[in-house]
Amino acid sequence: MRTPTLEFWFEFASTYSYIAAEEIESKADAAGVEIIWRPFLLGPIFAGQGWRDSPFNLYPAKGAYMWRDMERLCRRKAIAWRKPSVFPRNGLLAARVATALDAAEQLPAFVRAVYRANFSSDLEISEPSVVKDILRSLSLDEEMIFGRANDDAAKRLLRERTDEAKRRGVFGAPSFFAKDELFWGGDRLEQALEALKE
Incomplete structure (x- = not known):
């Protein structure tokens, strides 16, 4: 029997995505669900709604x-x-690195470390030195991964996934897809997992 999957769409500037990233693995494991991690960018989606800033600032x-x-x-x-002393922080670099890591085993740990840097340590996650420190702390080759993250293929994939999120109706983060049904907000994680049981 095929393991059910939950798509987790997140943006590194998103406060509630931080909480979701901290909780999702234990909750998905308990439910017998596999997570598909999907970094994307909210900026282009907000721009399509006429916003030039986070709605929390507007x-x-x-x-x-x-x-x-x-x-x-x-x-x-x-x-x-x-x-954080700056909000929202620019998560483009971290999103490109996460896209370069894609299905790598270390991706969840990288995602959590970036969120903690932003929302626990108040570090500037757009700075290459901060992201490289995170990669080193996970025993990853930061120069090789930065090379992949700055490659046109990774940039294109991140753009494509942001376009996909928009096309599928994503308007904020975190968002979850269970059987192609959208659930928005960290407080909908349990509902998304329950939907996979139905």
């Missing part, structure tokens, strides 16, 4: 709620948290 009341919500959620879930 709508101050929404942003204030989100920051307080992140404090509460991370404390309740025992996830390290520090409000």
Whole structure:
């Protein structure tokens, strides 16, 4: 019998994607589900909606709620948290590296490390030195992976996946697909996993 799969679409600037990345493996393992990790870029999707910034910055009341919500959620879930001094940070480099890693065994650990750098250590994840330090901490060859990440093939694949996300109706992150049905938001992870049982 084929193992059910859950697509996890995430953007490195997304606060709620950080929490999802911390929780998804244990919850998917418990449900007997395989995860397909899909980095993409929200910028082009937001631009298509006429936004030049995160909606959390465009709508101050929404942003204030989100920051307080992140404090509460991370404390309740025992996830390290520090409000970043810059928001949203540019996640393009990290997304290209994640795309270059694609189905590699170390991809989940890389994703979590980038999120922790951004939302726990307040590091600038657009800086090559920060991303290279993360790769080294995972015993990965940073120069080889950077070469792959800056190759046209990886850049094209990231663009294609961002276009795919838009085409499939993704409008925010995190987003999950279970049997081609979209579930949006970290609080819908359990529902997406349940949908795979039906």
